Amino acid sequence: MPRYLASDVSVREAWAWAMYDFANSGYTTIVITAIFNAYFVAVVAEDAPWATLAWTLSLALSYALIVLTAPLIGAYADAYAAKKRLLLLTTVGCVAFTAALAFAGPGGLWIAIPLLVLSNFFYGSGENLIAAFLPELAREDAIGSVSGWGWSLGYVGGLVSLGACLAYVNWAQTRGDTAADFVPVTMLITAALFALASVPTFLILKERAQPQPHLAGMNMVQESFARLAQTVRHAARYRDLWRFLVCTVFYQAGIQAVITLAAIYAQQAMKFDTQQTLMLIFVVNVTAAVGAFAFGHLQDRIGHIPAIALTLFGWLVMVVLAWAAEGPGLFWVAANIAGLCMGASQSAGRALVGLFSPVSRRAEFFGLWGLAVKLSAILGPVTYGLVSWLTHGDHRLAILITGSYFLIGLLILAGVDAKRGHKAAMEDT
Structure with a gap:
């Protein structure tokens, strides 16, 4: 493993960085993918016809906030060498608001929506910041492998959270408890595991960045805007980065729809119960961990662009199979x-952004990546929600239409040149 890391990075520090992926994955697994989303639709919104749309619009609001703030947070983190301090702030925010979701009960949209928006905002902001450490830790020719390790460990973290919640749900159901009784407790379990598992990151991971020369006569907010404007003015130099960010918006739209609506689709279209849905998500997390780890090494061998293209073909196959499935087998x-x-696709995307990022603007460029991902998290789920609402609950058509975003992403990806994009980043270092 040391041969994959930068010369001044220990295996212990790389593990501490990857542990943040382990820690925060419980949030997406339990809140966004497996438990709280279906609970929101069936219990909090009381199965109203607009419930799925309300869920996707709530998430869209949180992602819109990230879109507005991510590049500025990244610019500030670069200017003041503050990635780790800001990461701590976002972690505390996500943990606190996730725990507070325990108060969202039947009909409690007034509390569920604000807490969901805030918890997801802090989660997404932290996701961008931890990603910005990647180019500091990995050797240039192994950035895909190291990204894959983190992402695969993240899915293991999701499995730990899901396993703990599944065990509690099974126990609660044997007592005759309903979802309104046991889902709030799973929010507390998720928050506690996030807080505990992130401790190694803050104890061991180093902030290697150095504060940048500050712009005279500007406060930190003005300087963040100025640095972002400078990046936009020099956009032509980073044309492969920008093309890939546009590509990311589209293919991630499909991914975000799957992540956000997997449990809802399983229960509404395939008629899975809560226990079946949790078991499905559990097994999928295992395959996701395998995919992230294996493709991390593969993309360093065959190249980042071919690796991402391969995963997008896989996504297209998945959409067709899910649409055609009449029973649980398919x-x-x-x-x-x-x-x-x-x-595979998420790990590869993070690695490619690291390859395209100048040393002095890593947090800022990962903030732009976060902006693209969060735009996609608005586009994909809202598309799905609108189609399901307009068609009076046709989830099969919704997944089929949302899947078209993978095809668009594949077409845009064909114009990205990894070597040219990396050369532009090195010339600006």
Whole structure:
């Protein structure tokens, strides 16, 4: 493993960085993918016809806030060498608001929506910041492998959270408890595991960045805007980065729809119960961990662009199978293909942004990546929610239409040149 890391990075520090992926994955697994989303639709919104749309619009609001703030947070983190301090702030925010979701009960949209928006905002902001450490830790020719380790460990973290919640749900159901009784407790479990597992990151991971020369006569907010404006003015120099960010918006739109609506689709279209849905998500997390780890090494061998293209073909196959599935057998096949592609495509995308990022603007460029991902998290789920609402609950058509974003992403990806993009980043270092 040391041969994959930068000369001044220890295995222990790389593990501490990856542990943040382990820690925060419980949030997406439990709140966004497996438990709280279906609970929101069926219990909090009381199965109203607009419930799925309300869920996707709530998330869209949180992602819109990230879109507005991510590049500025990144610019500030670069200017003041503050990635780790800001990461601590976002972690505390996500943990606190996730725990507070325990108060969201039947009909409690007034509390569920604000807490969901805030918890997801802090989660997404922290996700961008931890990613910005990647180019500091990995050797240039192994950035895909190291990214894959982190992402695969993240899915293991999701499995730990899901396993703990599944064990509690099974126990609670044997007592005759309803979802309104046991889902709030899973929010507390998720928050506690996030807080505990992130401790190694803050104790061991180093902030290697140095404060940048500050712009005279500007406060930190003005300087963040000025640095962002400078990047936009020099956009032509980073044309492959920008093209890939546009590509990311589209292919991630499909991924985010799957992540956000997997449990809802399983229960509404395939008629899975809570226990079946949790088991499905559990198994998919296993395949996602395998996909992230295996593709991390593969992309360093065959190249980042071919690796991402391969996963997008896989996503297209998954969408067709999920749409065609009439019973659980074919749907399970589709779900596990999604798992393999999910870990691989997300890890590969993060690695490619690291390759395109100048040393002095890593947090800022990962903030732009976060902006693209969060735009996609608005586009994909809202598309799905609108189609399901307009068609009076046709989830099969919704997944099929959302899947078209993978095809668009594949077409845009064909114009990205990894070597040219990396050369532009090195010339600006």
